[in-house]
Every structure is written in C-alpha cells, then in structure tokens.
Amino acid sequence: MSKNLYEKVWDAHTVAELSDGSTQLFIGAHLIHEVTSPQAFGMLEEKGLTVKYPQRTFATVDHIVPTNETEEPYSDPLAQEMIDAIRRNTRRHGITFFDTNTGMQGVVHIVGPEQGITQPGMTIVCGDSHTSTHGAFGAIAFGIGTSQVRDVLATQTMKMGKLKVRRINVNGTLAPGVTAKDVILHILKELGVNGGTGYAYEYGGEVIDNLSMEGRMTICNMSIEGGARCGYINPDETTFAYLKGRPYAPKKEAWDAAVKHWEAVASAPDADYDDVVNFDAADIAPTVTWGINPGQGIQINETIPTVSTLPEDLQSSAREALEYMDFQEGQPIEGTPIDVVFIGSCTNGRLSDLQEAAEAVKGRKVAEGVTALAVPGSQIVALEAERLGLDKIFTDAGFQWRQAGCSMCLAMNPDKLVGRQICASTSNRNFKGRQGSPTGRTILMSPVMAAAAAVTGKVSDARKVFTITG
C-alpha cells in the first residue's frame, strides 16, 4: 500500500489531532485578498493577536479593482475603502502585498503561480474557493472562510478534516479544438456539482500529462464546482519547467534539492485511492453550460435536455434552470444569441487563454451589438500579452482590452451584466445573478469558444467558425 500525494502532504503538515478528532494542519502559504481578509484582521486585533508567519503570507487585490480606471480614489468609495484596508493591514503586519503599482498585481490564483510562490508538496489556503487552482502544481490547496483566515494569520495552522481521494483519469488524446476547459466541464457534467463532496480530486492520465501548466490550472480551478474542496495533479517535468527561474522558486543548489523533494511527493504508481473514475478523451467535445450550475453542461452539438429524462435528483434544479435561462427542452444550444463575451478570470485569464482567443479573432470583427471584454488575469499577463501584440488584435477586432482583475466573473467591480443579458463567459460559475445583474445569464465555455461566440454573436462551434482541424 503506497501513499498518494494528498496523504504525503497531509502527513508532512500535520501538527496535532484536535479534541474533536479533526487535524491541525500547518499551512505553507497563505494568500489573502481584499474581500475576505479585512474582517479577519479585525478579529485578530480584537484579540490582541499578531500574524505568526508574515513571511508565508502574500496579498494582492483583485475582486474589487476596476479594470477600466487606475486613478484613485476609485469612483466606488466602497472599493476604495477595501483597497485601503488591505494596504493598511499588510503594512501593519509586514506582509508582502502585490499592490496595483507593483506591476505584479492580479487575480490571486494567477499571481501565486506566476511568482513561484505556489510549489509542489505545499499546503496553500486562501479565503477564496478557487484556491484549488494551485493544486495544478501538486500542492494541497483549498478555499477557507474568514474565521479560518483569522486562524491561519494567527497560527499558520488550521483545523481540517481529512478528505478521501478520488483519482480521475482522462485517457487518450484530445481532438483539435477541445481544450482543458472542455475537459473540466465534461467532468463536472458527468460527476455532478456535489459528486466531489468529501473528496480531493487527483487528475491524471495521458490528457492531463500532456497539458501545459496553464491548462492544468484551469482544470484544478474548477474542482470546487464539483464539490471537491481541492484538486491536484502530480508534479512532473512540465511543473518544474514552469517554476524554474520564477521569483520565489528555489535557486541554485536549493533548486536541485527541491526538485528531488517534489519528485518524491508525487503519488506512487501503485498508490491507493478511495475511488477511481476513468474518462476517455474521445468522448469529450467543446462543452458549454445551459443552466444555472456548472454541472449543467452539454456538448456544443447537443440539445438542452428534457427534464424527465434526467436522474430524479437533478430534475428540480433543471426545471429551475430552464425557467431562469428562458430555454426550452430539446432546443439546440448552438445558435443561442449572446450579448456579452467575457474572456478572463482565474479559470481562463492566463496568457495562453488570451493567445488562443486572440489567434482565433485575428482579422475578424466582434458581431454587431455584442460587447466583448478581454481581461488579463494579472499585470504580468497583461504586459506579456501586450508585448505579443494581443491587445492590438483584440481591440482591432472590437474587443475592449482591460486591466488585470476578476472583472466580470463576479459582481464586485464595475464590470457587470445588465438586465437579462446573456454572457458567453470563460469564468467558472453560471449561478443566478453571478455576473452582476440579478437576472443576467451566463453560458460557460472555453476561450476559443468564447471567441467564436464573439465573432458570430451566438453560441457557436469554434471548430467550424475557425476551421480548426487536425
């Protein structure tokens, strides 16, 4: 019986067993942002406590930053109050803060990997459910609530119950035009939005092995949409190549020692799992959502399901979704008119996401009446994209090129849907009202599918629109 990565990392970070039987876990890196941390600092100060390991805490600002204004004070005084609070708190406690003037600010889950803070074998937490993103490096990374942010600030540890581990193999080779986003939307549609409750997901198999780090991050990012608190991929040469030379990555002799350690932390080939699920890449096509949770997905050439044919426990949610989206059973999803396109977020706001979309829209125009946003996930992504001329390609096509932030993934900054608008979005959640209008509608998809929606004005098969073939 050999250990998987989750068990090895868990054991290495276990501090103690607590009175109720759960575990006190040491946290290797704590990432914080402006929305879920100010209350935690408040609680800390109320109790007269300080930050125990400020050198293992890293902050940035992402949710509330406007992507179309840089001048402060921001036009939204509440947003200004929040950025002021994190500046004050990080300064007071000696925490590294990737502020808007550092050239390193961005969505917290893009900044961590980009800086090399995220490394294999670590435990990483953040007051944000998409912390699962960092699992792409073979870290055990999960989202926590604000009281736990307080706990980690005060002790660099937290209370946690051990999860089971489900190995998810994606075997074979993806067809042209099928991306990491389609893989995770497929997994969510098959395993459901609560199928992962109580589990960590370990992704593997040929498809995962062949993905870039950016694609792996997209997959781990959405683990939480399946109910799995964390998702991870065993570290390999792709992981090491990505990390080498990054600011916080080990240097010189320390690098070689680290790689040795990282190789050892990967799951043994004969590791045990609580469950194993297999997927075949041949069954995966460009996938989009039709409903109000990320598990309500279909392939682009399929029709919206008939409620009575769904398993009974999914029916009430499906009925609610049809009513909210104003879609009909049996209606093809392809051809559904859209109003807004959003390319960005911690799911798909990295350089390769923007490259794929830019390459597709190059020389084309955004359809009339469609508002299209391309939002880099970090200032570094923005800079690299601009160096490659992607901003020009996007703006020539009629996209708006914005500054780094969470933007239209959620409604905490000026980027919002209006009324009943439908958005073709590369983000992670299609919940009711998620994108800022309480009646707004979201269709989740990959960057290249969002690009196809932008130029056609409707949900389209990117393989046809851009003639993608093997």
Place this chain on the structure above:
Amino acid sequence: MALEKILRRSGKAVPVVGDDIDTDRIIPARFMKCVTFDGLGEYMFYDVRFDPDTGKKTAHNLNDERFKEASIIISGSNFGCGSSREHAPQAIAKAGFVAVIAEGYAEIFFGNSTQLGIPCVNVSHADRLKLSQAVEEDPAQEIIIDLEKMVVRYGAGEVPCAMREANRQALMSGDWDPLQELIDNADKADAVAASLNYI
C-alpha cells in the same frame, strides 16, 4: 473563553425551496463590499426576496408573514455551494437564523457554519419534504434539532438527522471555535515548520 455547548437548537422554521442554493444566492457579491460583517443580515437572499425589476418584495417564503419568526432554514441538497465566502453563514446568522436543516451541504459552507456555531444537519429527501410540508401547514410549530439524539422533532413526531461527527462533537463540547486550541499547539506547529524543506 468557554463557548456555548450547543446541544440543541429550536425555533420556528421556513422552507427555502430548491437544490444547489449557492452562496451568491445567499449573499449576492455586490453586498460584500464591506470591511466588517455587520449589516449583512438585511441582504441575505436579497435577489430572491426582492424583484430585481420593481424592487418590490416577492412572494418568497422569506417574505411571508407566516414565517416571520423563523430562525431555522429548511432546504434541499448541496446547500451553500460555490464561493467560500463566510459572508453567507454570517448573513444567515445576522438575519436571525440559528440552524439549517437540508439534504446536504457544500463542504466549505458547512465548515464555516460550524465555526460560527450554526449547526447544519442533514435529513433525507423524504424527511425534508415531510418537515417542509409540516411547517407549511403549521408555521407556528416549534422545530427542535437535538444534536445529542440526532433527531429533528416537530409537531407530528421526529425524523433522524446526521452530521459529521467531528463537527457535532465540536458544537456539543463548546469547541466550535478552534483558535485557542490552535494557539496552544504553537510549539508543535513550529516544529512542523522546521521539518518542512520550504519554510
């Protein structure tokens, strides 16, 4: 400071119908632009309680006079899915709710709630419907969640409920806020840190 040993929670209940009630629904993100949790109560389920076009109160149970005194939420499966925002259980607590009865919970929401002393118990689909119906018929009846016996009592009888044992123990022993225990183990934590190759 010793915390309350939570052995039971009782009060009137309100059915919040639906599965996969996400944390964006419980507290829409636009109301999270705040540096404290104070005042979140009035925005709980805001977009469900108010018509987005007219701003008028909807016919939702949470607006219904019959359920005005409710302090327990009854809902479907995967309650609290989505974001890790503690603003969700905080809003529920600040709106005067003390417990949730549902068919299931998203993990982070469940943990956040325990840490705030809000028991979230699981009941079967059939029992959820039974409880909801009973409460719809007689909203004034008292619902008692008994964490010792793990049952939910209502006018006509009782149904079994479940909760992860560690969380149940934490609530019953008054250890649901772990901070002091974590602080007390500081030496052990430092020893683990010293053993890690990257600290």
